[in-house]
Amino acid sequence: TINEPRFKCIFKIQDSILFSIRSFLRSEGFIEILAPIIGPCTDPGIRGAKLVSIDYYGSKFKVMSSMILYKQMMIKCYPKIFALSPNVRIEPLEAVSTGRHLAEFRQIDLEVAYAKCEDMLNLAERLLKKVIDDVLTNCSDELKFLGRELTPLKIPFKRYTYDEAIELLSSMGYHVSYGCEIPWDAEEALSSLHKEPFWITSYPISARGFYYLEDESRPGFLRDFDLIYPDGYGEAISGGEREYRYEFVVERMRRNCEDPSNYSWYIEMLKDGVPPSAGFGIGVERLTRYICGLRYVWDAVPFPKIPGVISP
Secondary structure: OOOOHHHHHHHHHHHHHHHHHHHHHHHOOOEEOOOOOEEOOOOOOOOOOEOOEEEEOOEEEEEOOOOHHHHHHHOOOOOEEEEEEEEEOEOOHHHHHHOOOOOEEEEEEEEEEOOOHHHHHHHHHHHHHHHHHHHHHHOHHHHHHHOOOOOOOOOOOEEEEHHHHHHHHHHOOOOOOOOOOOOHHHHHHHHHOOOOOEEEEOOEHHHOOOOEOEOOOOOOEEOEEEEEEOOOOEEEEEEEEEOOOHHHHHHHHHHOOOOHHHHHHHHHHHHHOOOOEEEEEEEHHHHHHHHHOOOOHHHHOOOOOOOOOOOO
């Protein structure tokens, strides 16, 4: 129950995490914006989860599964932005078995105008290092109570391309259909092989959404990345450079069997002109789970929405 001493420790650590993230990003020149909760469209690339729709004064609106389209547009206003963004995804029931999926979760979403992947990898590494350093300084008693032996991160993190990750998984006995997302069990196995976070970069264009930029030097591959926590904790961060050219976005939508008319406001803003940008999202509950050493991500939020479980 929520009055157990361990939850007091977890939420104290989570408070430190959020304070540290905000402090770090502001020191890097970011401003915090308010995230949308509903809108006419949201991120369609959510790996088998279902979107939630509502009747909004006679129009069909979506509950945000990710604010990725919105944050790309916000850099027309300010070059470095972030938000604590609520997300709702109706995950398949089998997602419960991973221990790291929630139907309702929050992530720090950020975007930077004219940034490249290398800039984002560097920013994310320094951000995570700062957060963990701050937690070690400010929450040592809470970590001790939880039995979590956390050590400072060593940066830069190891990097694999998608192709290298698939090859490594194959040597471990995991067959991954090339051009698809890495399945949960294979990702967990790869995560369990490592003792430090690591990157997977350059996913095939068929594995990701229409909003990522294709790599001109490697046609068919994207300028994108995922960060994977070690010790079986799985995905931490997902991000990349954005496709910002109207005609390329529309073509990618059609290739992905997405109807461009469902994204009319987004397409109109692209027509108007949007700067090149890059960004990423990092799940707050998953970060809390990793730092606290929790078995289940739903222990990292006061009122969890676990897939398939009816709860307050």
